Amino acid sequence: MTPRELIGVAEVPGAQPLRLFRRGDDFMIVLDRNELMSTRMHGSEVALGTMACDRLAGHAAPHLLIGGYGMGFTLRAVLGRLAADARVTVVELVPGIIAWARGPMAAVTDGCLDDPRVTLTMGDVAATMRQSAAMFDAILLDVDNGPDGLTRPENDGIYTKHGLADAHRALRPGGVLAVWSASPDPAFTRRMERAGFAVETVRVRARENGKGAAHVIWFAAKR
Secondary structure (H helix, E strand, C coil): CCCCEEEEEECCCCCCCEEEEEECCEEEEEECCEEEEECCCCHHHHHHHHHHHHCCCCCCCCEEEEECCCCCHHHHHHHHHCCCCCEEEEEECCHHHHHHHHCCCHHHHCCHHHCCCEEEEECCHHHHHHCCCCCEEEEEECCCCCCCCCCCHHHHHHHCHHHHHHHHHHEEEEEEEEEEECCCCHHHHHHHHHCCEEEEEEEEECCCCCCCCEEEEEEEEEC
C-alpha cells in the first residue's frame, strides 16, 4: 500500500490545525483524525456547485458567494456552469489552504483562482454575510462537516437563527442558500424554514460515479 505523506500544516484561527496529506496522486485534508475532504471523493462538492447554479435560472449576471475554498471542486463546478458576466466571491479563512492550492495542489486547482470572474477574499464568511445586504444570488457554504462548528467553534454561529438571518439578508430576492453536510439534520431544516427559506433537502453521493457515502445538501430559496 502506498504510504500517506504529510505535505503541510495550516493554522486555523482559534482551532486545531489542518494537515495536508498525499498518497500517490491523491490529496487529503485532515482535521485531527477527521478526513474533511479528498481528491478521491468530491462528487458532493461538485454537486453543491452545479445544483446551486441549476437553481439560478433567470438570474442575470449572477453573483455567487462561496464560503470555504477547500480543494476548489465547488468553485470549478460553478465556473463550468456560469457565463462570462457572472461573478464569484470566494471567502477562505485559512491562508494555508490557498497556499496549498497555489503550491502542491496547483494541478488540481487548474487556475480556477485566477479566473477573471473570481474574487478571493481572506476572512470569515460569516462576517461577509453579516456585512452584505441583497448582494448575492447564491451563497454556497462548505466550511464544516455539517451545521455545527467542527472546523472551529466560532462557526456554530453560521447555523443559528442569527446566522441564517444574516444569510437571508445577504441574498437578493429569489436567491439560494446552499449548505453541504456529511449527514442529515432535521433540526437545521426547521431553523432554515423559520428563517424565511423554502427548503429542499437533497442527498448526493460522495463520488461522482454515484458511489460512496450519502451526503446532504440543503437548497434554501429566499422567500
